[in-house]
Structure formats: structure tokens, C-alpha cells
Amino acid sequence: MTESKHTAAMMERRDFLAAAGSGVIALMATAMVPGIAFAKPEDAAKAISEYTGGKAVQEGKVSLKLPQIAENGNTVPVTVMVDSPQTADNYVKKIHIVSEGNPTPFIASFNLSPMSGKADVSARMRMARTQNVVAVAEMSDGTFFAAKKQIKVTIGGCGG
Amino acid sequence: MAKKPRVKVPKSAKKGDVIQVKTLFSHKMETGLRKDKKTGKLIPRKIINKFECLFNGKEVFSADIHPAVAANPYFAFSCRAEETGEFTFKWTEDGGKVISASRKMKVS
Numbered sequence: 001m002t003e004s005k006h007t008a009a010m011m012e013r014r015d016f017l018a019a020a021g022s023g024v025i026a027l028m029a030t031a032m033v034p035g036i037a038f039a040k041p042e043d044a045a046k047a048i049s050e051y052t053g054g055k056a057v058q059e060g061k062v063s064l065k066l067p068q069i070a071e072n073g074n075t076v077p078v079t080v081m082v083d084s085p086q087t088a089d090n091y092v093k094k095i096h097i098v099s100e101g102n103p104t105p106f107i108a109s110f111n112l113s114p115m116s117g118k119a120d121v122s123a124r125m126r127m128a129r130t131q132n133v134v135a136v137a138e139m140s141d142g143t144f145f146a147a148k149k150q151i152k153v154t155i156g157g158c159g160g
Numbered sequence: 161m162a163k164k165p166r167v168k169v170p171k172s173a174k175k176g177d178v179i180q181v182k183t184l185f186s187h188k189m190e191t192g193l194r195k196d197k198k199t200g201k202l203i204p205r206k207i208i209n210k211f212e213c214l215f216n217g218k219e220v221f222s223a224d225i226h227p228a229v230a231a232n233p234y235f236a237f238s239c240r241a242e243e244t245g246e247f248t249f250k251w252t253e254d255g256g257k258v259i260s261a262s263r264k265m266k267v268s
Binding site for chain 1: 170175178179191193217220221222223224226227228229230231232233234235236238239240242246254
């Protein structure tokens with residue numbers, strides 16, 4: 001009797017530990033988004049080459065404005081400015097924003113026109129963790145320019 | 161949900177001026193990665209996936225949006241004022257629902 005009682009107690013304890021363990025994992029999981037791998041810099045590079053069609057990307061012209069530290073990854077302001085006159089024969093066609101550390105590398109793509117007047121776009125994005133953000137600009141003559149910047153994220157904004 | 165989108169455009173501008181357009185749309189932008197805390201199931205993705213701004217029917221600016229854009233998508237961009245006319249703004253939600261707004265601008 002006592003033995004069976006003992007085992008029962010043991011079982012309960014084991015169950016409890018197992019349950020507690022899975023609870024901890026579940027907690028971690030909600031914080032980290034389970035089963036979803038974060039994009040790596042290579043994924044971002046792949047996304048960029050998808051946008052550029054494999055063409056060379058030059059540095060310069062693009063300026064990417066981000067806060068140095070984002071306390072809340074749920075809403076991070078971003079501004080991209082590209083040095084261009086935005087005239088009918090010389091303008092920025094597209095601006096892509098790519099992440100190196102979110103679940104997917106894609107953030108947003110903006111299509112501009114000569115009517116834009118200025119290549120200056122602001123938006124707000126989600127950042128899952130500390131990472132690099134890349135802005136790629138496609139010019140009307142088919143050349144590509146990019147800028148990269150690191151952002152430190154205190155609380156990630158992906159799992160919610 | 162059914163809140164009106166917020167758009168800020170100057171009522172009048174001088175010809176040739178570059179003006180700034182600001183738009184804000186109230187939307188949760190469900191990423192499809194979040195889990196329902198009660199059921200443990202993934203909440204299906206529902207975001208605004210496309211935003212367009214046209215002036216007198218011509219596209220000025222548009223955005224292809226991924227889940228990494230924050231809730232209540234905000235966009236600010238520029239536009240050169242050439243003629244008097246009307247801005248049309250369109251937000252397309254996953255599933256094809258389109259919400260639009262318009263604003264007039266006088267150019268002198």
C-alpha cells in the first residue's frame with residue numbers, strides 16, 4: 001500500500017515536473033515564435049538578388065534612417081531617402097527594405113514615379129530582434145544602390 | 161476596424177512644389193505567426209498587402225507590404241504638385257477587400 005502510494009506520489013511529481021517543463025518551453029515558445037526560423041543574412045542576400053535579378057548593387061546614394069535602439073520592436077520607424085532628381089528620365093523606381101533577422105527577409109517594397117518629386121519614404125516596421133536592415137533602390141536606368149544599418153532591438157515585435 | 165483611414169495632404173500647393181503625403185490606416189496586421197493563447201493555434205494571416213496612391217488616376221506611389229510592416233500601417237512619401245486634382249488612396253487587405261479614400265488638392 002505504502003509503496004503504491006509512494007509511486008503514485010512519485011508519478012505525480014514526475015508529471016508535475018514534466019508539465020512544468022513543458023510550461024516553461026511553451027512560455028519560451030510564445031516569446032520566440034516556435035517552428036519559425038529567423039532569416040539569416042544569406043536569406044536577405046537571396047531576397048535582394050531576387051529584387052535585383054542578380055545585378056551588382058553599389059553603395060551610396062541611399063540613406064537609411066533608423067533609431068539606434070528600438071525599445072519596442074512592434075513599431076520601428078524607418079525612413080529611406082535616395083539622392084535622385086525624380087525627373088522623367090532619371091528617377092528611383094523602387095525601394096525595397098530587407099531584414100536580416102526577421103522570420104522572413106521581406107519587409108516592404110515601394111514603387112515610386114517621376115511624380116514623386118523626391119525619393120523619400122517613411123514607414124513603420126516590425127523587428128524581431130537586433131539585426132541589420134538593408135534598403136535597396138532601383139534606379140530608372142537599371143542600376144541598384146543600397147545602404148545597410150544595424151538596429152538594436154530590446155523587445156522583439158513578432159510573436160506578439 | 162471600420163475606422164476611416166487618416167490621410168494628410170495640403171489643400172493647396174504651388175505648381176512645382178514637392179509636397180508630403182502622410183497616410184495611416186487602422187489595422188491589426190495579423191502576421192500569421194502569432195498563436196492564440198487559449199487554443200494554441202496559429203492566428204491566420206490578415207494584413208494590408210498593398211497600398212496605392214493615385215493622382216488624377218496616375219500612380220504616384222505604391223507599396224507591396226509584407227507582415228513585417230507594423231500594425232496601423234503608416235506611410236509618408238512625396239509628390240510633386242503639377243495640377244489641381246484629386247488623390248485616391250487604396251488599401252487592399254488579404255482576401256481582396258479594398259478600402260479607399262480621396263482628397264482634393266488645388267494647385268496654383
